[in-house]
Amino acid sequence: MELHEECGVFGVYDPAGDCARTAYYGLYALQHRGQETCGIAAINNRELSFHKDVGLVGEVFRPQILDELNGTMAVGHVRYSTTGGTRRENAQPLTLKYVKGTLALAHNGNLPHADELRTRFEYQGAIFQTTSDSELIAYAIAQARLRCPSVEEAVCQALKGLRGAWSLIVMSPRKLVAARDLWGFRPLCMGRRGEAVVFASESCALDAVGAKFERDLGPGEIVAVEDGAVRTVQKPAGAKGHLCIFEYIYFARPDSTICGQSVHQARRLAGRFLAKEHPVEADVVIGVPDSGLDAAMGCAEESGIPYGVGLVKNRYIGRTFITPGQGHREEAVRIKLGALKHCVEGKRVVLVDDSIVRGTTSRQIVSLLREAGAREVHLRSSAPPFVSPCWFGTDIPDNDQLIACQHSGEDIRKQIGADSLGFLSLKSLHKIAPDAACGFCDGCFTGKYPLNIIDLVHS
Amino acid sequence: MELHEECGVFGVYDPAGDCARTAYYGLYALQHRGQETCGIAAINNRELSFHKDVGLVGEVFRPQILDELNGTMAVGHVRYSTTGGTRRENAQPLTLKYVKGTLALAHNGNLPHADELRTRFEYQGAIFQTTSDSELIAYAIAQARLRCPSVEEAVCQALKGLRGAWSLIVMSPRKLVAARDLWGFRPLCMGRRGEAVVFASESCALDAVGAKFERDLGPGEIVAVEDGAVRTVQKPAGAKGHLCIFEYIYFARPDSTICGQSVHQARRLAGRFLAKEHPVEADVVIGVPDSGLDAAMGCAEESGIPYGVGLVKNRYIGRTFITPGQGHREEAVRIKLGALKHCVEGKRVVLVDDSIVRGTTSRQIVSLLREAGAREVHLRSSAPPFVSPCWFGTDIPDNDQLIACQHSGEDIRKQIGADSLGFLSLKSLHKIAPDAACGFCDGCFTGKYPLNIIDLVHS
Amino acid sequence: MELHEECGVFGVYDPAGDCARTAYYGLYALQHRGQETCGIAAINNRELSFHKDVGLVGEVFRPQILDELNGTMAVGHVRYSTTGGTRRENAQPLTLKYVKGTLALAHNGNLPHADELRTRFEYQGAIFQTTSDSELIAYAIAQARLRCPSVEEAVCQALKGLRGAWSLIVMSPRKLVAARDLWGFRPLCMGRRGEAVVFASESCALDAVGAKFERDLGPGEIVAVEDGAVRTVQKPAGAKGHLCIFEYIYFARPDSTICGQSVHQARRLAGRFLAKEHPVEADVVIGVPDSGLDAAMGCAEESGIPYGVGLVKNRYIGRTFITPGQGHREEAVRIKLGALKHCVEGKRVVLVDDSIVRGTTSRQIVSLLREAGAREVHLRSSAPPFVSPCWFGTDIPDNDQLIACQHSGEDIRKQIGADSLGFLSLKSLHKIAPDAACGFCDGCFTGKYPLNIIDLVHS
């Protein structure tokens, strides 16, 4: 898969201190949500300090840095660039001084009307030093704070004027405020560890720090923590919201539970539906590691075809990997994935991937399996075809790069070189999360969004 | 698992050039065999150049370095320290000047009588700048070369005087010489890509560079490549040899085939035997990722208990990970592994790991599963208990740290906190590789070695 | 000497391009003005790009970075922290987006009323991401731009509302604007190289890039460059201004000429006055390298006592120097300075330093000379005693750390262990720059400032 999640956020209040270290472990658990920059801001005796840089959590933080950040509150952030480029300047948490002192912000999401907002602020004399939406949110909060009696009221007021996706954690010297947009696009949950209160994009980060999951924040909900007391600043909206359904298919970690739905189970179910919708005679079902494995298991279970390990992923490929030169680029897949000859040789293989974006990787994997002796390769995608951009934080390529926008089903199959090709249907897609207490956004698969994008962007 | 493999070696002759880049990709595929140091030496127009350092392949090499190393022959090495500490000085390939010019050596293995050899050389006035066995082998070759008409003859002569484990690649300005010890402890195979000849510790490295597997080198075999011609310097010994059986269980990559046996299949078989030998009523079989997964699948297949994904591994934990402080060390497992509650909650779980060394990690994982709601946890190890050191290149801890040397079976179970505990039997161990064309060394499980160690070490 | 200059600025317009490289060489020449952070912003085809970081010019920039910044305009900055800490966030040039597009700012100076200004902006809803005054100036310009027809008019308007010290270079996609505060605290000059126009804190940076010095900007003067045309936006104020006189004594490079006065000559003259004001019978005059050498030569010339080289500076001491541990800290001077025994042994030595701040280094040097055999050591400071803080950009310690604020002359002499001690008088101080076309600020020596500080700070 070639899509990028944008961000993960983490926040912790713990009277026992050591919060930067807790945030560090929380960010480790959220690293899959963003690998470009990361950062932690902490409050110690009402003083804000922070560290952020380009790189993985394990690269950016050293023991000494964590010790210096020690405090009783912290917010952390991992980031993949959607808007904003990969500059170090765009690393979060955003830290700032405003009329009432200092703030730190960590934000996962995207504002489709950011340009219009920025212009509006600029006409009031504002300056922008980053290209991230978080700076816009910060301005909105700073201005609201002039009228509001508290930081949490200011957050509440400021967000009322915004449209889009945010799972936001704001930290002042005394308070931690967590907020989720009215549509509930991005996940955000809350847990406790003794007297400590923890917020995180996914429940796996609560597990990592030993916190007990308490609940997901609802769409539009705003919660403030002060001296350990948790107060609802704004109740969740009545509606069920529109969680990004792709969180289940690809973004989230399989051991997370989002809005009551296990991510692993959702993927397994997607695989089961795939088997039902696109039956085929075959000898083995294999998955593209790691994100296609769960669906492959589900597919095998439903179809009765044995599940096999057909591809092994090289665990050491990182950003510093030097790709093969001109004319050998297709070979990169050989280094990233190894085919298990004994598993596929002479066999009819069902190959399950989480989704198909440009189709280039799929073509290379199919070719790798054929070289390893596969007699047939039947490709199954546990997501429907991508047909439309995402306005709410996922880095889906432009339509002219989406294979499903440019080609019909049969053309795609030929290009990829598979013997058959099947996508999960939209109908089944909506059944992969039966335990979810929320509604979904599936705009990238349908072109229909919970918000009127055209009005928003052209307002 | 907490054992370390010691090394991986790679060698390539390619008249088309770019051999350092080929070695780079080959080492990427062998990175699991050693993560402490790596290096590549290349021959370009009879001139030797090299680069080696502490770190992963992706950290040590930059495009410019590979370009400067460009040549028509290369040897590469990845290393985990057994003897020799982690010093940069011990990074391989060892490069040297001797009476006939330059040599580069890459070596996987261990010489039990190294101390005695070193003393013998020192009494001839030799100096040693590293603590690695490779320097000893280099001396032996340099001295043999005074009497032998060619480098390959010198290698042949020198190795005759040695006892122990080596899969060795030696490169002179004109020749590439690959050699395997008489007992065949460590794997070494050969492949071709057009006119290119490739040697590697495992077949997955041949796949990574697009080379076709030709054959394994036999025990005692020595092969030389010169200007593309492959010549057998010494034929394999008649006996079947003693391949380290732990290569199948843990060291090798699942997509490698060693001596005719698929590594993945061997692990799956081990899992099947486990199910037969230690049956239990349970609801789900899960594996400890990554090395326990294959055996867990085999175990599920044989027992009929469903296979589940119960543990998710954090893919971003690297050497820079800051472990939790004093009193929290046990928590590290939470960050490294996430438990899938939906999979284990209220269930009787069979947990399959590749082996049990000290037992501490197993105890933490069992505890993690119980916290996630597992009703019972039945631990199965796809290797027998470790009872004896390895003299041939595996970093098995001293007996006083091996849980199986210190405790009886029931004690171990209690310490680990499992509801039942089962190890693979020695008898079954010898049946996990039915396709293997070789015999095995199982000394770490039996205390019986193919070589008389006591004579060797005290000679 | 232990004082720090705050900043150096550089700006260049060159239709031939390569401006980032020109700025790089210009910053090298200004590195003595700031060693903590540096940065360059460049305009290429109306697009702004930049690079800045903690470190020396030679550490922060690589050839590839300079190539990527290539353009037809550039501003550069070197910084020592006065206000703002050493954070990477405070590195300049400040780059931003505002109502009319992008801007880059490089600023040398200090605003004593920064806190009051910041508060004023915050009450309009502004947020601050750095602690540097430059961000304040940027806000002022952004707000003025809403009312002004051009960036240069906006700079002009914005600066009218400020009180304090600035030598400022602002770059928009089309224009380079250079401005100097009404008091002329910090130097700023202009030169040409063919069609290129260059601005720099000191003339030595013009020499370094092969530009011909044209003139100093006058107090309050603002100049704009557009497509090579230089336009005076605001004429210099009629008054002669108040250049920081310490620029001649310590900050500036000896080969610079500021306001018509050679820095080297000013120092030599200071030495001559010292000799007249504090005559002593002695055998040799030596200087503390590097900043005391010029005055020592002047002192020798005037007194007729031979000039000698008595101290050699270790050129390799940098920020990474590990200072001797507890109880050995006094020894650091031995490593930084070597005494020439043959020059001082048995002699009566006149030791000239540029100034005396805390007195600790002076004491150590006197002691070093006595160990080397000096019979007498007569210390002379080419600056008067520091008695008051600087509000305009120099990092003078608080009064309680200034030896001259805490002790009388004789006490100081005893503490330092000199046989006699002489400071340059205020009267002579004003005669060291006879060629200067400007007036001076000597507030740190007199407590009298060109601006009413008390009103400003408490307004």
Added chain:
Amino acid sequence: MELHEECGVFGVYDPAGDCARTAYYGLYALQHRGQETCGIAAINNRELSFHKDVGLVGEVFRPQILDELNGTMAVGHVRYSTTGGTRRENAQPLTLKYVKGTLALAHNGNLPHADELRTRFEYQGAIFQTTSDSELIAYAIAQARLRCPSVEEAVCQALKGLRGAWSLIVMSPRKLVAARDLWGFRPLCMGRRGEAVVFASESCALDAVGAKFERDLGPGEIVAVEDGAVRTVQKPAGAKGHLCIFEYIYFARPDSTICGQSVHQARRLAGRFLAKEHPVEADVVIGVPDSGLDAAMGCAEESGIPYGVGLVKNRYIGRTFITPGQGHREEAVRIKLGALKHCVEGKRVVLVDDSIVRGTTSRQIVSLLREAGAREVHLRSSAPPFVSPCWFGTDIPDNDQLIACQHSGEDIRKQIGADSLGFLSLKSLHKIAPDAACGFCDGCFTGKYPLNIIDLVHS
């Protein structure tokens, strides 16, 4: 000047411990003798540990590293490559294991017959892992040790078989052995600090660590320290030896005293002789910083022409400096040196440099001074013309790059663009060190060496 010294050595025994830190400060003081690699080896409780790398002392060592190296003996080394390239592998001290345990070697010098020696060892089966002469010396010692009862005897025996230049410090777990070659090419002195014994290439390193200079080692002398007792293993040869005279002119630090002669005084005297030998009517004498300044002062004193500061050196130019591109290379001098216009404008200038090698830098400096307004520039070199290579450790370019080998005096003057040109005569050269207790090698100026080089190299 464009010549490179090869190395500096430092050794310390101190029962109070902390020897690695002492060596660190000693190496800082010797950094001018080599800037490519550095290293320290230390003995703590008979155990050897070491750290060495490419880089300056301040870059290679961190506090933690020094703490880990803590011990009661240490040897240190700074290196500029002569033989051996700049590889990390060639960094010293060389550390090794041999028949009697461990050794560390630090070596300043060169063996002209290294190739012949290396071949001889190779024919005994030796292997070489570096290209440095030190490895040869190590082999010689290791072999001698087989016959000798102690390490100091072995050093003594081994050195008897060598011809060339060495100032050598060898450290065993119990002893520190310092040795100087029979000709005394390179300096080596000894000092004490309480119970500590210190050896160093130059006395400035003794001063830096607070040790009192005791004496220079004589030609051929070997001294051993064991448990604080200093024992003469071999007395100095009767002859006065042949110290490299260029140590006085360029290599050594001005505050060092070598063989009884102050380096600064020697340079000052050289300047005086220059004034006598090449008188000229002029207005000012200036030196090329830093190494030409002392001679310029001497020249001014003798001639009665005033001494001036005409050139200022940029102190921040380091290895990372990006040189101006194609067609601008000549401009580099502008960034490295600033001309003081007020000092040279309209004047007849005598310019003193330490020596002239290729002439390119001299030409650029003359041109820089003319641009700054100098009416005449009379160049004086405080060394005679280079006419022959150095076999004993100085990196003098091949004859075809030496301007004095390729051109007559008048041609050189024209090429450089000076109004007159004068070299110090050989006769005067031998008078610059009247206090020296030794004879000199002036082979690079005369082609006559103390050793029969032709026999040695072709033996």
